[in-house]
Amino acid sequence: MSEGPPLVEVQGLDLAYRHRDDWLRVLHGVSFTIGQGETFGLVGESGCGKSTVAYQLLGYRRPNARVEGGKVLFQGRDMLRLSRPELDSLRGNRVALVPQNPTTALSPGMRVGEQIAEVLALHGPPDHGIAAAGRTVELFHLVGLPAPERIGRRYPHQLSGGQQQRVAIAMALACDPALVVLDEPTTGLDVTTQEQILELLRSLRRRLGMSMLYVTHDLGVLAEIADRIGVMYAGHMVEVAPTSVLFGAPRHPYARGLLASLPRIEETGPRGRPLRGLLRRDDLPAGCPFQPRCDDAEPSCAISAQRLEPAGPGHEVACQRWRRLDAAAIETARDGTRPVTPLGEAPVLAVKGVDLRYDAAAWWGRWFAASTPPVVSGLDFAVAAGETFALVGESGSGKSTIARAISGMIAPATGSILFQGEKLPGLVRARTTEQRRRIQYIFQNPDASLNPRARAGKIIARPLELFGAASGASVAAGVARALDEVRLDAGFAARYPDQLSGGERQRVAIARALIAEPTLLLCDEILSALDVSVQASIIELLRRLRRELRLTLLFISHDLAVVRHLADRVGVLYRGRLMEVGRVDDIFAPPFHPYTHELLMAVPGARKEAGRAALGPAPSGAPGKGCVFAGRCPVQAGPQCENETPPWRTAESGLKIRCHIPLNELGQRPPTPNREVLSP
Amino acid sequence: MVLAVTGPASRWRRALLAWRRSPVSFRAGAALLLVHAIVAATGPFWAPYGLSQMGTGAPLAGMSWSHPFGVDQLGRDIFSRVVHGGHIVLLLSLSGTFLGLVVGAVIGLLSGYVRGWIDEALQRVLEALISIPFLVLALIAIAAAGPELSGNPLLVILVVALVYAPRIARIARAAALDIVTRDFVTVARLRGESAWSVMRRELLPNASGVLLVEFALRAGYAPVLIGSLGFLGFGMRPPTPEWGLMISENRALIIVSPITVLGPGLTLASLVVGLNLFTEGLARILGRTVRRADK
Numbered sequence: 007m008s009e010g011p012p013l014v015e016v017q018g019l020d021l022a023y024r025h026r027d028d029w030l031r032v033l034h035g036v037s038f039t040i041g042q043g044e045t046f047g048l049v050g051e052s053g054c055g056k057s058t059v060a061y062q063l064l065g066y067r068r069p070n071a072r073v074e075g076g077k078v079l080f081q082g083r084d085m086l087r088l089s090r091p092e093l094d095s096l097r098g099n100r101v102a103l104v105p106q107n108p109t110t111a112l113s114p115g116m117r118v119g120e121q122i123a124e125v126l127a128l129h130g131p132p133d134h135g136i137a138a139a140g141r142t143v144e145l146f147h148l149v150g151l152p153a154p155e156r157i158g159r160r161y162p163h164q165l166s167g168g169q170q171q172r173v174a175i176a177m178a179l180a181c182d183p184a185l186v187v188l189d190e191p192t193t194g195l196d197v198t199t200q201e202q203i204l205e206l207l208r209s210l211r212r213r214l215g216m217s218m219l220y221v222t223h224d225l226g227v228l229a230e231i232a233d234r235i236g237v238m239y240a241g242h243m244v245e246v247a248p249t250s251v252l253f254g255a256p257r258h259p260y261a262r263g264l265l266a267s268l269p270r271i272e273e274t275g276p277r278g279r280p281l282r283g284l285l286r287r288d289d290l291p292a293g294c295p296f297q298p299r300c301d302d303a304e305p306s307c308a309i310s311a312q313r314l315e316p317a318g319p320g321h322e323v324a325c326q327r328w329r330r331l332d333a334a335a336i337e338t339a340r341d342g343t344r345p346v347t348p349l350g351e352a353p354v355l356a357v358k359g360v361d362l363r364y365d366a367a368a369w370w371g372r373w374f375a376a377s378t379p380p381v382v383s384g385l386d387f388a389v390a391a392g393e394t395f396a397l398v399g400e401s402g403s404g405k406s407t408i409a410r411a412i413s414g415m416i417a418p419a420t421g422s423i424l425f426q427g428e429k430l431p432g433l434v435r436a437r438t439t440e441q442r443r444r445i446q447y448i449f450q451n452p453d454a455s456l457n458p459r460a461r462a463g464k465i466i467a468r469p470l471e472l473f474g475a476a477s478g479a480s481v482a483a484g485v486a487r488a489l490d491e492v493r494l495d496a497g498f499a500a501r502y503p504d505q506l507s508g509g510e511r512q513r514v515a516i517a518r519a520l521i522a523e524p525t526l527l528l529c530d531e532i533l534s535a536l537d538v539s540v541q542a543s544i545i546e547l548l549r550r551l552r553r554e555l556r557l558t559l560l561f562i563s564h565d566l567a568v569v570r571h572l573a574d575r576v577g578v579l580y581r582g583r584l585m586e587v588g589r590v591d592d593i594f595a596p597p598f599h600p601y602t603h604e605l606l607m608a609v610p611g612a613r614k615e616a617g618r619a620a621l622g623p624a625p626s627g628a629p630g631k632g633c634v635f636a637g638r639c640p641v642q643a644g645p646q647c648e649n650e651t652p653p654w655r656t657a658e659s660g661l662k663i664r665c666h667i668p669l670n671e672l673g674q675r676p677p678t679p680n681r682e683v684l685s686p
Numbered sequence: 687m688v689l690a691v692t693g694p695a696s697r698w699r700r701a702l703l704a705w706r707r708s709p710v711s712f713r714a715g716a717a718l719l720l721v722h723a724i725v726a727a728t729g730p731f732w733a734p735y736g737l738s739q740m741g742t743g744a745p746l747a748g749m750s751w752s753h754p755f756g757v758d759q760l761g762r763d764i765f766s767r768v769v770h771g772g773h774i775v776l777l778l779s780l781s782g783t784f785l786g787l788v789v790g791a792v793i794g795l796l797s798g799y800v801r802g803w804i805d806e807a808l809q810r811v812l813e814a815l816i817s818i819p820f821l822v823l824a825l826i827a828i829a830a831a832g833p834e835l836s837g838n839p840l841l842v843i844l845v846v847a848l849v850y851a852p853r854i855a856r857i858a859r860a861a862a863l864d865i866v867t868r869d870f871v872t873v874a875r876l877r878g879e880s881a882w883s884v885m886r887r888e889l890l891p892n893a894s895g896v897l898l899v900e901f902a903l904r905a906g907y908a909p910v911l912i913g914s915l916g917f918l919g920f921g922m923r924p925p926t927p928e929w930g931l932m933i934s935e936n937r938a939l940i941i942v943s944p945i946t947v948l949g950p951g952l953t954l955a956s957l958v959v960g961l962n963l964f965t966e967g968l969a970r971i972l973g974r975t976v977r978r979a980d981k
Binding site: 413414415434435437439442447449451454455456457458459460468469472518 | 868869870872873874875876877878879887888891892894
């Protein structure tokens with residue numbers, strides 16, 4: 007990729023954070039290089055130090071951090087030893103940052119154009135012949151924002167998440183930097199938006215030739231964008247390899263575990279063991295930091311420090327056993343077949359012709375405000391006992407609104423929701439205790455769904471106290487059993503939520519739902535706030551619970567790979583309308599609804615068809631009278647798409663697709679999204 | 687980052703550690719309050735003279751070693767009376783403020799959780815009450831209670847609570863509005879918990895930091911309010927050694943013997959300063975900024 011000296015050279019970087027009265031080493035001799043025009047990916051679980059490394063390239067560290075050794079050379083100058091004015095002239099100019107969350111990175115009270123002009127005023131436009139205003143428009147054009155001449159007058163809150171991230175990228179590119187540091191730039195964005203941003207970054211790199219450091223916890227994203235990847239664990243660089251080599255023949259057990267933890271769209275093929283356990287900073291051995299979680303460790307691993315050693319051209323690994331862990335040793339996966347649930351039984355949940363809308367917030371506003379267009383309309387589906395039904399779609403498609411309606415947070419405007427054959431009252435306060443007990447809701451973010459001032463035991467015990475009038479002893483026993491069901495030690499009952507990791511918190515939230523002995527579990531994006539390795543263990547937990555307790559699950563997710571692993575049947579939702587419903591294997595095989603097809607193609611790691619453009623941004627405003635996907639659909643049939651509601655078409659397998667195009671013409675191109683495509 | 691190691695020994699060590707890290711204002715305030723609390727608790731046993739013992743010295747004798755705060759017109763030792771009055775002032779302020787806190791917190795948290803027209807109506811009533819100045823509201827309440835209750839310590843407590851409850855309720859409601867948006871409150875709602883139960887289990891523990899600071903802040907001004915009532919003759923009755931009342935009794939003598947007014951006045955001031963420093967430090971420890979009390 008690069009000739010001549012590398013642009014960035016990090017040599018033996020040691021860094022420590024102040025913890026109480028002590029210094030806690032968080033980076034141990036991290037070394038890597040980034041060539042001219044190269045994209046280097048840094049990957050690892052949260053807490054592995056990847057963001058800390060990234061910020062060193064900007065010469066930035068928190069006030070309680072201390073560099074204990076090493077160099078960070080950018081174009082031959084050591085960023086760690088530059089004076090403040092020297093740094094100021096480089097940062098935002100030659101080295102720029104795209105932060106994780108554009109919502110907080112953009113100043114909310116300032117028009118986005120002014121924010122970019124601010125950068126230009128500080129460093130001056132790269133080409134002195136051009137005025138700052140002209141450069142701003144040029145930048146907006148470059149990052150593909152609509153109406154580049156006018157969008158600068160908008161405030162950040164008037165832009166979508168993807169547009170905000172484009173503004174942040176434009177700001178980073180303002181002075182034509184040699185290096186852009188991207189800190190999880192697509193985390194928190196939709197799959198389709200993420201794909202658009204990745205596409206943008208690829209094309210920007212082609213056109214501008216800048217180098218990038220891309221920090222993420224998602225290996226799948228790096229498959230799409232990085233030339234080389236560095237895998238970090240607990241402050242150590244454990245493996246550095248070209249992208250295709252890392253995906254084809256990973257050497258370090260941790261890299262293998264990360265790869266195996268990725269839920270994959272395609273379930274066949276060899277599959278290693280996913281990661282187990284958690285990174286415990288307080289309990290690291292003197293030798294290899296990964297030793298406590300490593301299945302292939304031998305006693306000497308805990309004692310002898312591991313150094314990066316060459317394992318192939320451009321491939322380095324820090325594991326003394328890598329030669330013996332031959333690639334062939336990756337064991338084959340358990341077979342992924344699931345018991346087929348009979349659909350003949352009476353459904354546990356039946357949603358019939360439901361429209362959902364949000365009313366004006368204030369109670370008095372309802373008298374005046376005109377009714378809003380429905381968020382969800384004409385919704386029909388049923389979930390059989392013991393079945394897992396997944397609802398997928400982008401954010402704003404109404405997935406969570408449906409779960410909120412079933413749980414009784416909002417009442418359907420029209421239509422009815424039947425639970426075990428009985429019509430459910432719209433709002434939770436009108437429902438019977440039995441109905442409330444049998445429908446349990448698990449939220450996306452366990453940080454918010456657990457009371458921070460209550461111990462886990464008390465949190466879990468409450469539904470039991472409320473629903474089953476139980477004496478003290480049996481409540482304690484019930485809590486212990488619920489903790490055991492989610493594989494947590496009984497000692498966790500005494501802990502407060504902030505003493506638990508993200509995965510443990512979500513387990514507590516699941517235990518709280520299980521203790522009520524529900525029939526139906528509503529899982530609203532319950533994995534999306536968790537690390538990849540933790541996700542894998544929670545998926546495993548859900549599968550086991552479903553089997554043992556015969557739970558019915560309504561599983562809401564935007565992650566198709568997870569859905570593929572967990573669901574029996576899937577409903578694809580777009581702007582509040584079901585587009586396709588069917589068994590999971592049929593959804594992931596042709597024929598595809600055009601929208602499903604686009605969703606599958608947007609999954610990181612999916613094979614890209616030549617010349618296929620990323621799906622455009624979702625339109626705003628009320629949908630027309632025809633198909634809601636019309637206008638954004640790449641294979642639109644004709645004027646009837648705009649004007650007529652498409653019919654449901656049923657395939658032999660029972661798959662239902664709502665489209666004007668006949669089934670035999672729909673998406674016969676197999677997308678086979680597969681993360682192995684990069685292997686040599 | 688503190689994990690679940692809660693043996694009694696480690697709890698003490700943590701308390702000691704927290705004390706060492708606390709801001710100076712917190713420590714100074716706590717020290718002042720400790721002195722006041724000790725004097726209030728033990729004063730009646732070691733005060734040099736009785737609480738209304740007359741003829742302890744020449745009336746209006748001024749400051750001396752045997753009479754640090756001087757002697758009033760009736761020959762009573764002011765210092766002894768201040769010491770005897772300590773527990774009265776502390777008890778009245780703290781219990782009045784606490785009652786106001788309980789009532790205000792319950793109203794505010796419930797109102798913020800229930801919303802709807804109940805909330806709107808309650809808020810208008812509270813706003814009306816807040817719009818009346820402290821002292822005027824207190825005087826109206828005392829006048830309405832009638833002469834037979836006048837001078838009753840219970841009335842003083844109730845009046846302090848009445849003045850503070852609406853203001854605390856506003857703060858509690860604001861805290862509740864933030865907390866109810868979090869998912870754990872929704873979980874409780876979906877479970878079918880009563881509003882009272884949600885308030886007690888979910889809202890109160892999470893609002894406790896705000897409410898604690900609010901309590902300390904209000905308690906700091908309560909002695910002034912009680913003193914003002916006493917000064918105006920609407921609080922405690924003579925010969926109760928309430929400090930505001932003593933200032934009022936001796937105010938005619940301020941030219942002849944200033945220390946008879948300064949003594950109780952400075953004591954009152956030191957209590958108020960102590961409470962304020964303590965609150966400010968506490969707020970800083972809890973990571974909150976203090977809004978100065980509206981006078």
